[in-house]
Structure formats: structure tokens, C-alpha cells
Amino acid sequence: MQEQSTEASDPYYEARRAEIAALADRCGPDDPIPTIEYTEQEHEVWRLVSGKLAARHRSDATIEYLDAAESLAIPQEQVPQLRDVSGRIESLSGFRFRSAPALVPFRQFCSGLADSAFHSTQYLRHPSTPFYTADPDMLHDVIGHGNALANKRFARLYRLAGEAAARAxxxxxxxxxxxxxxxxxxxxxxxxxxxPKAYGATIVSSYGELNHFREADILPLELKSLADVEYDISTYQKVLFEADSMNQLEDTVGGFWETCDDNSIEALLGESVC
Ligand SMILES: [Fe+2]
Structure with missing residues (x-):
């Protein structure tokens, strides 16, 4: 592996990602998650990033997220097997992972959530950019989403999002x-x-964004104002929404996902969605 290569110019990395994606492509939704033989360089990226994130979480992540991370106890010394993490999450909250070759379309992603299954990648970001990834990778999916999914209250919100998407x-x-x-x-x-403390997977899995999220314009969590804000997933967020408690998050967002349909969303947005 060429240490100096960037992701765009590293044929080894491209081939490695394709190799891991091919295993996920061949894996049906009910098949066992493939076992990956991670390289020492991949273990090194995992060690570096997961150790730094865990240290930052103590001051910057919400208590529910921290408690869930403690219960799940994702290994920091080496890349865990997704199948093992999935089994532990399932015993804690009923959720499990499904192997995904890359980012999956939102409808397919949500249909997994409605079935208590989260599509997770199994490859790691390029070693030249350990603290940044444009695409979701296993560090994002497992440390960001997996820790939250080990908490029953967050797991319920993920499931409700999936069920809401199925109705839309x-x-x-x-x-x-x-x-x-x-x-x-x-x-x-x-x-x-x-x-403000973070529970969102993009922030808790990004060492860079953990350093910057308090510089965003932080607004109270309210669906109508959220509707008016545009977002760009490729950069640090300029606007973020803060619930005043886990209860408020469950009431405002869980309550919305639990009952919403095309008509209620159309009424909320104040415009036709047909
Ligand atoms: Fe994500």
C-alpha cells in the first residue's frame, strides 16, 4: 500500500474496496454478514480514529449515546467483525446490521430500518485521510450509527423512520x-x-466535525423550521438542530415519524407534495 497516495490515485485502495463491496453484493438480507480479513493498515486506521473519537465523546456526546457505547464496547484495538458487533447490538436493542457494498438508496435503506436492520459498509476510509470520509465507511456506520442503535430509545427512532418512509x-x-x-x-x-451534545452519527463519527459543530447556527428542534433549511452532506453543517432533551426528540421526531403520511407532510410544508 502506498502511504503517500490519495484515495483518487490509489489503485490498491480502489481494488480493496471493490473486493469488500463484492462480498456484500453477494450477501442476501438474511445471509450471515461476510467475514473480512482486515490488513494491518486497516487495523491501524481503525485504532487511530476510534481511539480519538472515544476520547472526544466523553465531552461532546450525549449521555444516552455514551451509555450505549459503553454497553456495546466496540473494540478499539482492531477492526471488529461486523457480524460480531451486529450480534451484540441485537442482544441490546433488537437491531442488527446488514452488509452493504456502499451507500444504499434511501428507500432501500429505510426498508431495512423498518425491519430493524441497518445497512452498514465493511470497508474503511483511505489511510491518507483518517479523519475525513466523503462516503460512509465502517467507522461511520459502526461507531456513529452502531453505538446509537445499541440504545433502545434511539433504535425505536430508527425503526420509526423506516416505517414512515414505507408509508410515504x-x-x-x-x-x-x-x-x-x-x-x-x-x-x-x-x-x-x-x-449542546451530539448523538447524530455524522458528528460523533467525525473527529473534524466534533471540533466544529458548536460553531454552527444551532436552532431549537422544530419541524417547521427544519423544513426551511437546506443541507449539504459533503461539508460541515452550517445549521444544526438541538432538542432540549431525549424526551423532546422522541416527542417531536418520533411522534412525527409514527403518524406522518403524504397528507400530513403536505400540510406541514404548506405546499402540495403530489
Ligand atoms: Fe450515516
């Missing part, structure tokens, strides 16, 4: 559900002891 027929309704997902389960904050 119009593209506009589906897009709004995706937006609520983005600003909560990907980038959400909860106020604790007078400070």
Missing part, C-alpha cells in the same frame, strides 16, 4: 422524512448541562 408515496414526502433523518439521527444535538 410522494417523492416530496420521502425527501422530507430524509431531511428530518439528516438533522436528527445523522447530525442531531441534545442540550445537556447547558451545552
Amino acid at each position: 408515496e410522494s417523492e416530496a414526502a420521502l425527501q422530507f422524512i430524509a431531511k428530518v433523518f439528516w438533522f436528527t439521527l445523522e447530525c442531531g444535538l441534545i442540550r445537556e448541562q447547558g451545552k
